[in-house]
Amino acid sequence: xxxxxxxxxxxxxxxxxxxxxxxxxxxxxxxxxxxxxxxxxxxxxxxxxxxxxxxxxxxxxxxxxxxxxxxxxxxxxxxxxxxxxxxxxxxxxxxxxxxxxxxxxxxxxxxxxxxxxxxxxxxxxxxxxxxxxxxxxxxxxxxxxxxxxxxxxxxxxxxxxxxxxxxxxxxxxxxxxxxxxxxxxxxxxxxxxxxxxxxxxxxxxxxxxxxxxxxxxxxxxxxxxxxxxxxxxxxxxxxxxxxxxxxxxxxxxxxxxxxxxxxxxxxxxxxxxxxxxxxxxxxxxxxxxxxxxxxxxxxxxxxxxxxxxxxxxxxxxxxxxxxx
Amino acid sequence: xxxxxxxxxxxxxxxxxxxxxxxxxxxxxxxxxxxxxxxxxxxxxxxxxxxxxxxxxxxxxxxxxxxxxxxxxxxxxxxxxxxxxxxxxxxxxxxxxxxxxxxxxxxxxxxxxxxxxxxxxxxxxxxxxxxxxxxxxxxxxxxxxxxxxxxxxxxxxxxxxxxxxxxxxxxxxxxxxxxxxxxxxxxxxxxxxxxxxxxxxxxxxxxxxxxxxxxxxxxxxxxxxxxxxxxxxxxxxxxxxxxxxxxxxxxx
Numbered sequence: 001x002x003x004x005x006x007x008x009x010x011x012x013x014x015x016x017x018x019x020x021x022x023x024x025x026x027x028x029x030x031x032x033x034x035x036x037x038x039x040x041x042x043x044x045x046x047x048x049x050x051x052x053x054x055x056x057x058x059x060x061x062x063x064x065x066x067x068x069x070x071x072x073x074x075x076x077x078x079x080x081x082x083x084x085x086x087x088x089x090x091x092x093x094x095x096x097x098x099x100x101x102x103x104x105x106x107x108x109x110x111x112x113x114x115x116x117x118x119x120x121x122x123x124x125x126x127x128x129x130x131x132x133x134x135x136x137x138x139x140x141x142x143x144x145x146x147x148x149x150x151x152x153x154x155x156x157x158x159x160x161x162x163x164x165x166x167x168x169x170x171x172x173x174x175x176x177x178x179x180x181x182x183x184x185x186x187x188x189x190x191x192x193x194x195x196x197x198x199x200x201x202x203x204x205x206x207x208x209x210x211x212x213x214x215x216x217x218x219x220x221x222x223x224x225x226x227x228x229x230x231x232x233x234x235x236x237x238x239x240x241x242x243x244x245x246x247x248x249x250x251x252x253x254x255x256x257x258x259x260x261x262x263x264x265x266x267x268x269x270x271x272x273x274x275x276x277x278x279x280x281x282x283x284x285x286x287x288x289x290x291x292x293x294x295x296x297x298x299x300x301x302x303x304x305x306x307x308x309x310x311x312x313x314x315x316x317x318x319x320x321x322x323x324x
Numbered sequence: 325x326x327x328x329x330x331x332x333x334x335x336x337x338x339x340x341x342x343x344x345x346x347x348x349x350x351x352x353x354x355x356x357x358x359x360x361x362x363x364x365x366x367x368x369x370x371x372x373x374x375x376x377x378x379x380x381x382x383x384x385x386x387x388x389x390x391x392x393x394x395x396x397x398x399x400x401x402x403x404x405x406x407x408x409x410x411x412x413x414x415x416x417x418x419x420x421x422x423x424x425x426x427x428x429x430x431x432x433x434x435x436x437x438x439x440x441x442x443x444x445x446x447x448x449x450x451x452x453x454x455x456x457x458x459x460x461x462x463x464x465x466x467x468x469x470x471x472x473x474x475x476x477x478x479x480x481x482x483x484x485x486x487x488x489x490x491x492x493x494x495x496x497x498x499x500x501x502x503x504x505x506x507x508x509x510x511x512x513x514x515x516x517x518x519x520x521x522x523x524x525x526x527x528x529x530x531x532x533x534x535x536x537x538x539x540x541x542x543x544x545x546x547x548x549x550x551x552x553x554x555x556x557x558x559x560x561x562x563x564x565x566x567x568x569x570x571x572x573x574x575x576x
Binding site: 072073074206207209210212213214216217219220221222223224225262268 | 372373374393394395396397398399402403404405408409410411412413414418419422423425426429430431476
């Protein structure tokens with residue numbers, strides 16, 4: 001395949017450009033299509049939503065790819081660590097303890113910060129207890145996260161069952177990813193957190209590639225394995241916490257984006273993979289929201305559209321790897 | 325010189341390597357032989373910091389393996405383990421390029437590219453350089469990993485069964501290549517070998533292990549003796565001298 005080889009060399013630049021243009025077009029369409037009110041209202045209103053989507057898309061894409069790199073597994077997502085279920089538990093407890101009216105009255109930025117802190121604290125404790133010990137087993141960390149996730153889910157569903165139906169409807173609405181109710185202050189804090197971990201992670205981007213060779217080879221090549229893996233897990237925890245606290249759990253979206261990114265980019269270099277994944281995620285979220293608002297007239301939730309598509313992609317992925 | 329002192333590795337009660345003290349001289353090929361479960365691979369893991377020792381110490385020249393920064397060690401010592409499984413889809417060239425990571429931190433220079441090309445050529449992988457690892461045979465993949473380790477260009481190279489999966493031609497070719505690198509560049513190779521005859525013909529020094537301990541060491545002429553081999557492997561192996569080389573007939 002000599003011809004294919006040559007095109008591969010220019011592929012990264014073309015691909016990034018194409019995705020950026022598509023993303024920009026989708027954003028433009030999202031900002032302008034069907035605007036009925038004055039621009040001074042429409043632009044800031046939609047702009048906030050767009051910013052939230054871009055931020056969440058970036059956070060989910062980057063966290064999923066990094067998580068798959070450290071676990072050397074292409075069908076895991078960080079949601080297996082139980083962070084989503086912790087979010088559900090926090091929301092359910094809030095509504096359960098202080099009621100829907102009380103929890104609506106809480107200042108959003110305080111609630112956001114408290115949630116992010118709780119989730120990062122949870123993952124921090126998990127990593128410190130399990131990963132820095134003698135066992136140093138990443139699989140143990142993931143497994144314990146999985147089990148705790150089940151515990152959180154059971155607790156939440158117990159409370160949801162004995163809750164008044166009206167309260168439950170309010171809660172359920174919050175548990176679907178939703179970009180229509182994002183607070184501007186919260187968004188700014190979230191953006192800062194994401195920016196901080198991105199700068200922190202960017203220095204190590206070439207080291208991430210070495211992790212693809214597995215623990216032993218990475219150490220043999222001079223990577224401080226334990227330190228790098230801990231740092232990646234912290235970055236993942238911050239990104240997942242921010243995106244979940246901002247819009248709610250998004251189960252399949254990360255998997256969908258990551259598998260598309262591997263397939264489309266045809267590369268294993270994180271310097272290309274991460275931007276490609278972030279752009280695909282943005283394109284899908286903004287495009288999905290556009291379809292949701294203009295075609296379904298807000299009749300459904302974005303996460304339903306995305307998880308439908310993501311679920312199908314997941315099944316295809318499994319069938320494909322089984323047939324290989 | 326690699327100096328191991330009182331090395332012990334225990335998993336619970338089972339002591340896989342017991343109180344091994346060993347000096348591996350600089351320059352030349354040292355082969356480690358012994359039956360399955362003798363602790364050869366574990367010893368290699370301990371020497372190369374991939375496994376933490378339960379007790380004891382390892383020094384590579386002036387560097388203490390337990391405390392020296394990993395990236396400094398990676399420019400001094402490289403290791404190839406037995407089973408190398410990679411989840412990522414990489415081509416041979418991508419993989420070999422990782423060998424330069426300790427030197428260039430992932431930003432390849434012209435010098436790096438030249439060395440990558442050389443390593444690929446040495447191992448006869450030119451034709452396969454752009455093939456994906458998961459589309460190659462076990463032996464071809466093994467050669468790709470060896471090329472990566474050679475590309476790392478360290479004074480000390482540790483290899484756990486480098487002849488794994490290789491056919492006769494490539495096995496002999498690999499040993500000749502290692503011999504040439506050692507003779508031309510003055511490097512030190514430590515190999516875990518299963519075939520005592522490869523150890524006999526190509527090494528300068530043989531270390532024999534059994535039950536986690538070093539039972540015998542010395543030049544090939546001393547180790548390739550029927551009664552010594554009996555002590556190591558617990559079978560009778562007649563040894564013949566053919567063209568000035570000592571060959572053990574373990575097939576019969």
